[in-house]
Amino acid sequence: MTKLGIILASARPNRVGEKVAGWVRDAVPADVDVDLIDLREVALPAFDETTSPKAEQPKTTVHAVSWAERIGALDAVVILTPQYNGAYPGALKNAVDFLYAEWSELPTILVGYGWGSAGEVLPMLETLMTRVGADVVSSIGLGFREDLSVEGELFVAEEKTATLHEQLTAIASEVPVSVS
Numbered sequence: 417m418t419k420l421g422i423i424l425a426s427a428r429p430n431r432v433g434e435k436v437a438g439w440v441r442d443a444v445p446a447d448v449d450v451d452l453i454d455l456r457e458v459a460l461p462a463f464d465e466t467t468s469p470k471a472e473q474p475k476t477t478v479h480a481v482s483w484a485e486r487i488g489a490l491d492a493v494v495i496l497t498p499q500y501n502g503a504y505p506g507a508l509k510n511a512v513d514f515l516y517a518e519w520s521e522l523p524t525i526l527v528g529y530g531w532g533s534a535g536e537v538l539p540m541l542e543t544l545m546t547r548v549g550a551d552v553v554s555s556i557g558l559g560f561r562e563d564l565s566v567e568g569e570l571f572v573a574e575e576k577t578a579t580l581h582e583q584l585t586a587i588a589s590e591v592p593v594s595v596s
């Protein structure tokens with residue numbers, strides 16, 4: 417069974433991101449196992465490893481080991497990001513920085529939301545995830561007014577929802593079946 421992570425990057429108590437996560441969750445094919453990864457619960461401290469994860473040295477803290485195991489267990493990931501001052505939240509950048517090999521070639525769909533269909537943050541996040549070696553297969557932007565209200569009421573066009581479902585189905589089907 418494919419394991420798909422859905423990373424929720426906003427930590428606000430009244431976050432719209434939870435509604436966006438629900439929209440993504442509803443588009444996931446039935447045979448896919450979902451791990452909803454709430455960065456507020458993961459609660460990583462500011463990056464505190466002694467070496468760059470790219471150096472592939474053993475991780476030195478319990479939180480880094482646990483975070484690496486959680487992402488390492490995934491076959492694919494959807495990263496949800498709000499647009500904060502034209503960029504992604506610091507917690508998301510920090511969570512990405514903690515790892516390197518775990519992101520490598522991981523099929524990744526980016527979902528941004530904000531004004532202008534998250535047109536500022538999505539290219540930045542694509543650059544970041546490509547830099548750590550993820551296989552970014554698509555970016556989907558949801559816009560205030562077009563797709564959701566600022567309070568988080570979703571009215572995403574059926575076509576966009578269908579596109580997300582197709583992309584999730586495609587990345588699930590491309591995961592190699594392990595032979596024991």
Ligand SMILES: Cc1cc2nc3c(=O)[nH]c(=O)nc-3n(C[C@H](O)[C@H](O)[C@H](O)COP(=O)(O)O)c2cc1C
Nearest residue numbers: 426428430431432433498499500501502529530531
């Ligand atoms: C610190 C901060 C900065 C923001 N900057 C932007 C921005 O640059 N562009 C934008 O479209 N929306 C911006 N917004 C509005 C957010 O997109 C909106 O509040 C959204 O609901 C945040 O996602 P969340 O509710 O899941 O945290 C900002 C919101 C915050 C809290």
